[in-house]
Amino acid sequence: MAYTEEELKKELEQQEYQYGFTTDIDAETFPVGLNKEIVKKISAKKNEPSWMTEWRLSAFEAWEKMEEPEWPNVKYKKPDFQKISYYSAPKTDPKYESLDEVDPELLKTFDKLGISLEEQKKLAGVAVDIVMDSVSVATTFKDTLAEKGIIFCSISEAIQNHPELVKKYLGTVIPKKDNYYAALNSAVFSDGSFCYIPKGVKCPMELSTYFRINQAGTGQFERTLVIADKGSYVSYLEGCTAPSRDENQLHAAVVELVALDDAEIKYSTVQNWYPGNKQGKGGVYNFVTKRGLCHTNSKISWTQVETGSAVTWKYPSCILKGDNSIGEFYSIAVTNNYQQADTGTKMIHLGKNTKSTIISKGISAGKSQNSYRGLVRIGNNAENARNFSQCDSLLMGNSCGAHTFPYIEAKNKTAQIEHEATTSKIGEDQIFYCNQRGIDTEKAIALIVNGFSKEVLNKLPMEFAVEAQKLLEISLEGSVG
């Protein structure tokens, strides 16, 4: 008989995670466990000034007194924090003058991912600051950026070379004690990216960072800080793929954005951490805190495509503190097999005439659970605040779940808040229609899903949109049955 969807589904389930490989690079890894000494050791390893060490220690003390949150709509075995190693750095000296000096093994890894530096350098003016197991190993386009006074480097370098900026802004958007995982990150963050755009400067290229967890059993704690000074503009891309692992890996990043008066930050993420195998074994735990602070007339726009991780817990948010500031959140979250995602945003309107837009597209397949959780809060003084939220869910098959938890708190009666929600299912009639035109079932699903996600995909920078579409296809292979 004809090649049925059932057969297709089976075949695809047997496919291994496409990017599931590890790179054989010598790495220096700390012994497992977490205590004050480890925190001090991380700080010492990175030659940090004492104020930074103290900052980490106070975060650690706070974390010790905190409880892991229970409220997200996800179930998982809580990580044992004493069984994780908190530092891992490639042994090869990370400072290179040119690509020729980079470990060839590492370059091969990027080739496999299709993001080779050579290619990146040639293409479209994207400067890449690559974080592989915590230490930045290559930074390109630095000169071009430096001419404009833009600082784009690892956070470790920033702590050494621009302590005044780090000191001024680190932890101001997401305080050390903000939540359990933010506190943990503050104590042990290994590395991450730092970006500063000076007054009135429009960053001439998309800044991008590729993250990758590589060392078995190494939790990764990225710390990113982006500051757009008055009247500046920057578009920042973050994308990640991770190798296949049997044990769960913890990823607890913190991303802070500061948009000063009249500035604009566009932050785009494509996330493809290892989601675990088809039985739900393994996979990355992604517990991320992302938040932006908007000053007067500024704008922060979060765009995310979330396809990976076993468990995701992530709410990129905007605090609209300044008058006339704008916050945007565009999200596609895909879950398949046993993946669980509890993701959404918070829009906190404090200033007058502040506006926010939320477009969330959740796609659930297999036995996965996909939740949107969003908060729109209008403060007492936020005259004429406006919000528009749209949450659409697409279901595939009969064993998955889509949930929406919208919270609205309005303390000012001039507020205008709109919320729209839809739930739909990929229909067999849609698939047949595509089949009849010669489009196979797998491609048909990709087409339908891309159509469903279009409003968000359109928000991504060109080079990322293509990658994101491919990821959607890979993530949903064999999910209609």
Add this chain to the structure above:
Amino acid sequence: MLKIENLHVSVDGKKILKGINLEVKKGEIHAIMGPNGSGKSTLSSVISGHEDYEITKGDIYFKDENIEDLSADERAHKGIFMSFQYPIEIPGVSVTNFIKTAINSNLKARGLDEMPANKMLSKIREKANLLEIDSKFLSRSLNEGFSGGEKKRNEIFQMAMLEPSLSILDETDSGLDIDALRIVANGVNKLRTDDNATVIITHYQRLLDYIVPDYVHVLQDGKIAKSGDKNLALELEEKGYDWI
């Protein structure tokens, strides 16, 4: 081109087609008429490979190959096209994107290279003109919010783009006003060659005023009750299906 022998088809255990014999040769236009529930749409679905329809007996040959084991997309790759009675909406996918994906899928399945963008564009323009389709229409989401006439015109546009060997038009005239009917029929006539064939499935003979069939078959209770030339359609219109 298409040869159907003693075809019996069931849906959910219910017998719908009970021994259909039909042969369609290159260059021919066949009309299949019949009252509601006679099995017309089942016949078109089963030829195009819908999996809900079970062939319990008989064979379907397309270009001398038994196609029973081929999936719908494989049949499409061989050159079978069906214009849907109720075209399906695919939100967020533009008409252009859909047809581009379809054409390239077919080319790929035949071991050919994708069509270059400039060639695709000029072909889209040419076929859109043929069917008097506005370029703005091509950017709209497939069938979403389309009027009945727009849906049908879009089906024939896709047919023009895909250039199939065999086109099955399932109730293409339903929901069309007289102007749209004329445009659609004109398109179908212009696309006719000595190498392709068309099967028109219709309840009324109205469409057959514009697309003149070589043969007319009357389907009743899952069987072809009567075959003839275009005059049979006129006679049916006059006397009704009870006359058979």
